[in-house]
Amino acid sequence: MAVEWEAAERDRGGRPAVTSAHELAEVAQRLFLQRGFDETSVDDIAAAAGIGRRTFFRYFRAKVDALFAESADELEVLRSELAVAPEDADYRTAITEAVVTALHVAPGDREWALQRAQLILSVPALQAQAAVVFAGWRRIATDFVAGRFLGDDLFAAAAGHAVLAATLAAHEHWIAHPDEELEQILRDVLALLLPSRTPSGQ
């Protein structure tokens, strides 16, 4: 049955990939934690993974991307969750649930995710990349809010930025208090930052 699955995955045979993005990301993250991000060259990662340096750049467009391998999936979850959100639900509830779902980490991956968050938030080059990656989150959230409240671009943009800000703030708080649950932190920060309609009145 594994054969059938593989046959369904690849259209027509060719040389099989010697590794996977996920596996390569694990090797890279391990090295980053051991020696530091800047002190680990792509050559080091490639050597540790047993592949050529050129091949690394076929799996990831840049060295930093090795730590954002799962981001595309998370982004897709956010998009699909918002797409199926009930029309009559409060927009803040819809966004909160979607974000929590997209960023949910399986119990077994908790330590791994925590270490990755520590790396990202402590290395400037990774902070910078995080901002670019999360721009995708912001855009999705902004579009969702703009679709609900037509005509108020500023409000939608603010809400989109609030999602980004809450996500970053929550991860920061998480690495400072690893005993707490990321999901609950996310809910708390989103409640603080997602703007209400008509701020002074409501």
Added chain:
Amino acid sequence: MAVEWEAAERDRGGRPAVTSAHELAEVAQRLFLQRGFDETSVDDIAAAAGIGRRTFFRYFRAKVDALFAESADELEVLRSELAVAPEDADYRTAITEAVVTALHVAPGDREWALQRAQLILSVPALQAQAAVVFAGWRRIATDFVAGRFLGDDLFAAAAGHAVLAATLAAHEHWIAHPDEELEQILRDVLALLLPSRTPSGQ
């Protein structure tokens, strides 16, 4: 009298600097606007400024920094404005006034600032750097709020991120609507995003 000023500026003579960071930043921004950021090499900038490539890196640590030359000054204004904020003022008012003051652009620099904002928000590498630079803003705002509301780290962190998010959102809105005033946009977005104490009540 210019002599006296120069004498006061430099401790002891030496070879005079052939240019200034400000002048170099102008040359760089002009080239970035003409050819694009990625298509302009440091060699191009150095040649256009009549200096050596090595000298460019004495004025700016990186190519991207040429567009953030004024950031250090703005940061200092934010810090000093918050330091002199009246104790009894609403924290949101204090932050709003400090941000507006720090980001105030003289009428003559308006077009220049607008072009820079467009560049930064359209080139990924510059977006990334902006996030790193604004981390300084965030830290200052977070410290200010933490000093007022002791014990609520999460609230302070959220407020700090709100300042960053509002600043970015305001600039985005500004380049989309150049006829509006940045100051007013900043006030509106900050009003939306700066969290109130005790979100459900208050």
Added chain:
DNA sequence: CCTACTTTCGGCACTCGGTGTCATAACCTC
């Protein structure tokens, strides 16, 4: 004017991230 000192300049060589090209390896189906 010459010397000593100080500071900036800029060339050279180097590392590293990232890319285009291309020959080759390793799989498939017929």
Added chain:
DNA sequence: GAGGTTATGACACCGAGTGCCGAAAGTAGG
């Protein structure tokens, strides 16, 4: 085994950024 397909990795190349070091261009003092 032949032909097609895909991944690999070696090579050369470019640009960003850095360490090193000699030279330029000012100053102050004799």
